[in-house]
Amino acid sequence: MSIEVKNLLKVYGGQKAVNNISFQVNKGEIVGFLGPNGAGKSTTMKMITGYLHPTAGEATVCGINVTEQPLETKRKIGYLAELNALYYDMYVKEYLVFVATIHQVQNVKAAIQNVIETVGLSAEAGKKIGQLSKGYKQRVGLAAAIIHQPEVLILDEPTSGLDPNQIIEIRAVIKQQGKDKTVLFSSHILQEVEALCDRVIIINKGQIVADDKLTNLQAANSSIQTIIVSFKENIDENMLKKLQGVKSIYASEGHGAALFKIQCENADVIKNNILQLAVEQHLNIISLQTETNNLEAVFRNLTSEKNIAVTL
Numbered sequence: 001m002s003i004e005v006k007n008l009l010k011v012y013g014g015q016k017a018v019n020n021i022s023f024q025v026n027k028g029e030i031v032g033f034l035g036p037n038g039a040g041k042s043t044t045m046k047m048i049t050g051y052l053h054p055t056a057g058e059a060t061v062c063g064i065n066v067t068e069q070p071l072e073t074k075r076k077i078g079y080l081a082e083l084n085a086l087y088y089d090m091y092v093k094e095y096l097v098f099v100a101t102i103h104q105v106q107n108v109k110a111a112i113q114n115v116i117e118t119v120g121l122s123a124e125a126g127k128k129i130g131q132l133s134k135g136y137k138q139r140v141g142l143a144a145a146i147i148h149q150p151e152v153l154i155l156d157e158p159t160s161g162l163d164p165n166q167i168i169e170i171r172a173v174i175k176q177q178g179k180d181k182t183v184l185f186s187s188h189i190l191q192e193v194e195a196l197c198d199r200v201i202i203i204n205k206g207q208i209v210a211d212d213k214l215t216n217l218q219a220a221n222s223s224i225q226t227i228i229v230s231f232k233e234n235i236d237e238n239m240l241k242k243l244q245g246v247k248s249i250y251a252s253e254g255h256g257a258a259l260f261k262i263q264c265e266n267a268d269v270i271k272n273n274i275l276q277l278a279v280e281q282h283l284n285i286i287s288l289q290t291e292t293n294n295l296e297a298v299f300r301n302l303t304s305e306k307n308i309a310v311t312l
């Protein structure tokens with residue numbers, strides 16, 4: 001396998017940021033690595049790429065131990081960090097020459113031209129990096145990650161800052177790269193993960209809570225249904241929490257309306273209870289519907305507050 005993580009542990013002070021996790025990713029797989037903010041995603045990726053040393057456990061890339069042979073593993077890896085650090089005073093092509101030279105790429109000119117076309121940088125290739133929009137800076141980071149044709153791609157929020165059209169374009173690039181490479185990427189855009197991945201790994205509070213094909217996760221969580229209801233009035237969500245059968249509730253407000261996503265085991269019962277509540281409290285329901293059991297519902301169910309934080 002291309003990536004193997006065994007009992008990986010990272011401790012900061014008294015907190016286990018990553019708590020003895022293990023998983024494998026094989027060549028040709030595009031795997032989504034998901035979790036709430038602070039769950040340990042970026043820390044895990046940094047340990048796999050050798051940017052952080054684990055407290056315990058090990059990570060291997062293409063059979064090479066990351067801690068013991070950091071330079072060898074870095075030759076195998078293309079890494080786009082969450083904070084895409086670039087030299088803003090350098091021109092795009094100048095920066096890519098710099099990166100290609102570090103990686104000892106043969107035929108640098110051809111490699112740069114190829115990667116610029118691959119990530120859609122042609123129109124901006126003559127500019128300084130500091131003059132680019134956030135989306136194009138992200139493309140420069142992706143170009144730098146793949147210019148040496150690595151066997152493994154580690155992408156931390158690769159579409160951050162991109163507009164919808166750019167997201168589709170970069171998604172196509174990642175899909176193409178995944179045909180002959182191993183790709184592990186994180187994203188908060190769950191629809192993007194559904195479009196790209198057959199398999200997802202979900203981490204919460206430093207521990208893996210799911211590692212399976214998306215279809216299997218959806219089937220395993222099929223008993224959890226999600227109702228989306230919006231009211232004309234901004235109501236107190238505690239009114240909905242008190243309804244019998246409600247497992248969890250997520251609220252958002254906007255455009256003068258209150259929108260709630262309610263997880264439950266029997267959508268029909270909850271719908272009837274909501275209608276009855278609306279009548280009793282003189283509330284105006286704008287919409288009331290049942291959501292299919294998509295990745296967002298699975299993610300919320302697996303990363304809810306029922307999971308206990310792990311400390312030393």
